[in-house]
Amino acid sequence: MTALDPVQLTTRLVRHNTVNPPGNEQACIDDIANILSDAGFDTELVQFAPGRPNLVARLGSGCASTPPLCFSGHVDTVPLGEKPWSFDPLAGEVRGGKVLGRGTSDMKAGIAAMVTACIAERDRLSQGPGVVLVITTAEETGCEGAAALVRTMDLGPLEGIIVAEPSLNAPYYGHKGAFWLEAEATGVTAHGSMPHLGVNAILKAVDQIRRLQGFAMPVKGDAALGHMTLNIGRIEGGLNVNSVPDRCRFTLDVRTNEHIEHQVLLATLQAFCSTDLALTKLIDIPSVWTAPETAFARKVTSVWQQVTGQGLPPPTAASYFTDGAFLQGKDKSTPVMILGPGDPALAHKTDETCDLARIYEAETVYRALMSSA
Ligand SMILES: [Zn+2]
Numbered sequence: 001m002t003a004l005d006p007v008q009l010t011t012r013l014v015r016h017n018t019v020n021p022p023g024n025e026q027a028c029i030d031d032i033a034n035i036l037s038d039a040g041f042d043t044e045l046v047q048f049a050p051g052r053p054n055l056v057a058r059l060g061s062g063c064a065s066t067p068p069l070c071f072s073g074h075v076d077t078v079p080l081g082e083k084p085w086s087f088d089p090l091a092g093e094v095r096g097g098k099v100l101g102r103g104t105s106d107m108k109a110g111i112a113a114m115v116t117a118c119i120a121e122r123d124r125l126s127q128g129p130g131v132v133l134v135i136t137t138a139e140e141t142g143c144e145g146a147a148a149l150v151r152t153m154d155l156g157p158l159e160g161i162i163v164a165e166p167s168l169n170a171p172y173y174g175h176k177g178a179f180w181l182e183a184e185a186t187g188v189t190a191h192g193s194m195p196h197l198g199v200n201a202i203l204k205a206v207d208q209i210r211r212l213q214g215f216a217m218p219v220k221g222d223a224a225l226g227h228m229t230l231n232i233g234r235i236e237g238g239l240n241v242n243s244v245p246d247r248c249r250f251t252l253d254v255r256t257n258e259h260i261e262h263q264v265l266l267a268t269l270q271a272f273c274s275t276d277l278a279l280t281k282l283i284d285i286p287s288v289w290t291a292p293e294t295a296f297a298r299k300v301t302s303v304w305q306q307v308t309g310q311g312l313p314p315p316t317a318a319s320y321f322t323d324g325a326f327l328q329g330k331d332k333s334t335p336v337m338i339l340g341p342g343d344p345a346l347a348h349k350t351d352e353t354c355d356l357a358r359i360y361e362a363e364t365v366y367r368a369l370m371s372s373a
Helices: 006-014 026-038 104-120 122-127 144-152 201-212 262-272 295-308 356-371
Strands: 042-049 052-059 069-074 098-100 131-136 160-163 177-186 229-237 247-256 277-285 336-338 353-355
Touching (some): 026 104, 026 131, 042 144, 098 356, 131 144, 201 247, 247 262, 295 356, 353 356
Parallel strands (some): 160 336
Antiparallel strands (some): 052 131, 177 277
């Protein structure tokens, strides 16, 4: 088997249209599974939904003192958007030192680099603690694939997880949690000419939104993930001009740090709001934080320094969420670092690209991680 090039693999993966919704990740996942299986990895597909499998690939069986390292990424991408692209977003063209297309930075280049790195290190991996690759579907709609995977499969002990989301190969130590809620105010409908006979749900919702602007977060910010935030992102209510609306819904997007359980936050918000405002969970993604002094963070950052020759920047976190939130385990016992070749500023954008040099650098960092004791 000739060595697989991570840039070539990126272009190949970009040509699989995995725009989510609907996802249609099967062909892309099968392609990666076949490559890994041909290279001697044990592969297992775990369906999230029909035609939407997560892939778990393993090599080596771990050893008593060190469990395997885990690499993770998702194959689905966000839609292409309304704006026209200046190149074909699904052709996987290479031009001007970049690979072009939807899902290059976020995050098929990261997957390609981890797959080729693991294959290049396979002799070493089959002898030592080994490696687990977790390649998921349905991440862009709220880590649904990874959440389903950990409900059905125990990944076993892991040394740590590298999530190859875009970071320009800088090590990120985590990200905030995302807790999205829908709030519903109900009222009583009446003819628009007789509003005194109804109860206006829109006005109730507006009162609650005003009140929420004064909501004091129950926990303080910290140096790691900063302050918690709350945003009202969407509102809808009423049927027509001449009726009193009996229903109004709005959404809350709360970004959380390490100091609060989402269930506690929900109870606090519900107690703060009026009792007739019903709060329902839409997305519940825990925060991730790996303290810089932990053994895994020290290993990743020291390998990164050796490969890049750069001094270590102050610890930072990603602005987006990742599958690491679920793969770290309910008790958050598995350390997670985010490190991938994509540019976070290009993720989800029109004319998304990824630098070829970053892809090769990511492969080198991943290989160095697997060869470092
Ligand atoms: Zn992503």
